[in-house]
Amino acid sequence: MRAPDNPVAAKQDVLLAVDNVSLGFGGVKALSDVSFDIRKGEIRAIIGPNGAGKTSMLNCINGFYYPTEGQITFKGVKRPKMRPYLAARGGIARTFQNVALFKSMSTLDNIMAGRSLKMHANFFWQLFRHGPAMKEEAAHRRVVEDIIDFLEIQHIRKTPVGRLPYGLQKRVELGRALAMEPELLLLDEPMAGMNLEEKEDMSRFIFEVNQQFGTTIALIEHDMGVVMDLSDRVVVLEYGRKIADGTPDEVKRDQRVIDAYLGVAH
Amino acid sequence: MDILYKIFVEPFLFMVEAPDLLIQTLWEGLVSGVLYALIALGFVLIFKASGVFNFAQGIMVVFSALILVGLYEKGVPAFLALLLAIGAMLVLAVAVERVVLRPLVNQPDIILFMATFGLTYFLIGLGELIFGGNPKEMITSALFLPQGTTELEMFGGLVRFQHLDIAAAVIASIMIGVLAVFFSKTRIGRALRAVADSHKAALSVGISLNQIWVIVWFAAGIVALVAGIMWGARSGVSFSLQIIALKALPVLILGGFTSIPGAIIGGLIIGVGEKLGEFYWGPLVGGGIETWLAYVIALLFLLYRPQGLFGEKIIERI
Numbered sequence: 001m002r003a004p005d006n007p008v009a010a011k012q013d014v015l016l017a018v019d020n021v022s023l024g025f026g027g028v029k030a031l032s033d034v035s036f037d038i039r040k041g042e043i044r045a046i047i048g049p050n051g052a053g054k055t056s057m058l059n060c061i062n063g064f065y066y067p068t069e070g071q072i073t074f075k076g077v078k079r080p081k082m083r084p085y086l087a088a089r090g091g092i093a094r095t096f097q098n099v100a101l102f103k104s105m106s107t108l109d110n111i112m113a114g115r116s117l118k119m120h121a122n123f124f125w126q127l128f129r130h131g132p133a134m135k136e137e138a139a140h141r142r143v144v145e146d147i148i149d150f151l152e153i154q155h156i157r158k159t160p161v162g163r164l165p166y167g168l169q170k171r172v173e174l175g176r177a178l179a180m181e182p183e184l185l186l187l188d189e190p191m192a193g194m195n196l197e198e199k200e201d202m203s204r205f206i207f208e209v210n211q212q213f214g215t216t217i218a219l220i221e222h223d224m225g226v227v228m229d230l231s232d233r234v235v236v237l238e239y240g241r242k243i244a245d246g247t248p249d250e251v252k253r254d255q256r257v258i259d260a261y262l263g264v265a266h
Numbered sequence: 267m268d269i270l271y272k273i274f275v276e277p278f279l280f281m282v283e284a285p286d287l288l289i290q291t292l293w294e295g296l297v298s299g300v301l302y303a304l305i306a307l308g309f310v311l312i313f314k315a316s317g318v319f320n321f322a323q324g325i326m327v328v329f330s331a332l333i334l335v336g337l338y339e340k341g342v343p344a345f346l347a348l349l350l351a352i353g354a355m356l357v358l359a360v361a362v363e364r365v366v367l368r369p370l371v372n373q374p375d376i377i378l379f380m381a382t383f384g385l386t387y388f389l390i391g392l393g394e395l396i397f398g399g400n401p402k403e404m405i406t407s408a409l410f411l412p413q414g415t416t417e418l419e420m421f422g423g424l425v426r427f428q429h430l431d432i433a434a435a436v437i438a439s440i441m442i443g444v445l446a447v448f449f450s451k452t453r454i455g456r457a458l459r460a461v462a463d464s465h466k467a468a469l470s471v472g473i474s475l476n477q478i479w480v481i482v483w484f485a486a487g488i489v490a491l492v493a494g495i496m497w498g499a500r501s502g503v504s505f506s507l508q509i510i511a512l513k514a515l516p517v518l519i520l521g522g523f524t525s526i527p528g529a530i531i532g533g534l535i536i537g538v539g540e541k542l543g544e545f546y547w548g549p550l551v552g553g554g555i556e557t558w559l560a561y562v563i564a565l566l567f568l569l570y571r572p573q574g575l576f577g578e579k580i581i582e583r584i
């Protein structure tokens with residue numbers, strides 16, 4: 001078990017801490033006073049009924065939204081007002097609930113785009129496709145090909161992703177996030193709309209990413225079976241508030257979680 | 267029958283009879299085609315990266331050329347004036363990103379389009395305020411652009427090649443080549459294409475939209491400056507020059523709004539088509555068809571290929 005019982009040791013391993021975060025849009029409170037942490041190397045699930053504020057939470061972590069109150073600490077540093085590309089630079093990658101891909105670009109180019117931040121060769125070398133730029137491009141291409149092999153999408157390397165079925169698009173999106181070699185990978189419903197076989201594949205990829213590369217993962221998912229099998233710890237949100245936090249077993253037995261999902265007997 | 271003969275047979279007979287005139291017409295068509303392509307390129311750059319049809323591209327051509335010529339008239343050496351004009355385009359790009367694009371992010375395209383209208387009138391006003399409204403001469407010789415003509419004897423006649431036209435064609439071709447490689451082969455180019463497809467996804471992989479917008483508007487500004495120098499050398503620098511930017515519209519319809527090769531081929535087709543039409547078919551209706559022929563060609567194209575010759579096919583899964 002990676003989640004240690006010793007609270008001091010646990011503190012040291014915290015990769016990202018969310019402290020008393022609230023988020024409001026005008027009169028609507030999407031999140032109120034939510035606190036939890038994500039530890040290095042774990043798979044952390046964020047679950048909750050529809051409209052609980054899960055995606056809003058992810059958007060805060062990745063800089064699309066800025067919390068109205070509270071703060072987020074990443075790698076021990078309190079974050080100033082964030083922009084998504086700064087979060088990306090800091091090592092946070094994500095996928096989206098409704099896939100956001102570069103639809104007219106090929107699978108290969110999409111994943112290469114994920115390497116944008118890693119490429120530094122002089123612009124003029126790139127223009128002439130010569131010297132250090134070529135070497136760099138080749139090195140990045142190798143990483144991308146490895147990811148393509150890993151995700152078993154060799155057959156669609158050159159296909160514009162707009163033409164791919166939904167399940168494969170989700171896989172390409174995961175590939176693009178992996179290409180960033182993130183320290184923290186945020187997955188927003190990676191298995192939504194998939195059939196059983198696709199779900200099993202995706203679960204396997206997520207698990208292997210975590211195991212092989214030690215990537216810390218935070219995921220939102222509705223499929224409880226998947227959540228309970230994959231994740232080390234689960235945080236449960238309802239109406240923008242945190243109602244439970246713990247290992248899958250603890251959460252499963254929590255009365256408030258059961259009420260939230262099954263409704264309270266009147 | 268007579269009219270059909272005049273339309274479908276006589277012009278072609280004339281072409282065969284006097285190949286030197288045909289070559290001359292084709293050459294002139296190609297030169298203006300390359301220059302149309304250059305202007306269209308400015309539109310494509312911005313449209314690709316921000317989905318905005320930049321109405322101000324035409325005035326950017328005039329404005330940049332005005333800065334160059336205006337500064338020279340005020341005693342600044344030509345090449346320093348050129349550098350300053352490039353600098354002014356950078357300032358403009360940053361200003362547009364800060365003042366126009368950033369506050370309007372996520373607004374519908376039509377709002378951004380209207381904003382570029384505003385930009386157009388702002389730049390007209392600013393240009394007149396600083397440099398006055400009188401037409402100016404392009405400083406051709408101070409920039410070491412070649413002048414004069416070469417006459418070549420071929421097919422029993424003389425074909426005249428203006429040196430300026432040759433230079434324009436060469437410079438425009440180099441420029442187009444560099445931009446094409448830039449877009450398809452470099453990291454920033456890939457980022458530009460990524461931004462064109464999805465802002466959200468581009469942000470999530472660490473691409474800064476603000477930075478990309480400055481880069482494309484700056485690139486479009488430089489393209490505008492080159493176009494301004496070349497057109498200015500042919501017909502003087504005045505605000506009426508922005509009309510030629512409207513010629514980019516049929517070029518874009520023909521080539522597709524998102525395609526650089528499309529802008530080039532489209533520009534050449536329009537340029538050559540216009541000149542050939544004017545020379546061979548113009549006399550039938552008393553001349554002057556050069557001004558509208560391009561739009562007719564574009565209209566016919568729209569009927570059959572709404573996405574243009576090279577435009578990206580609209581792929582939508584339902």
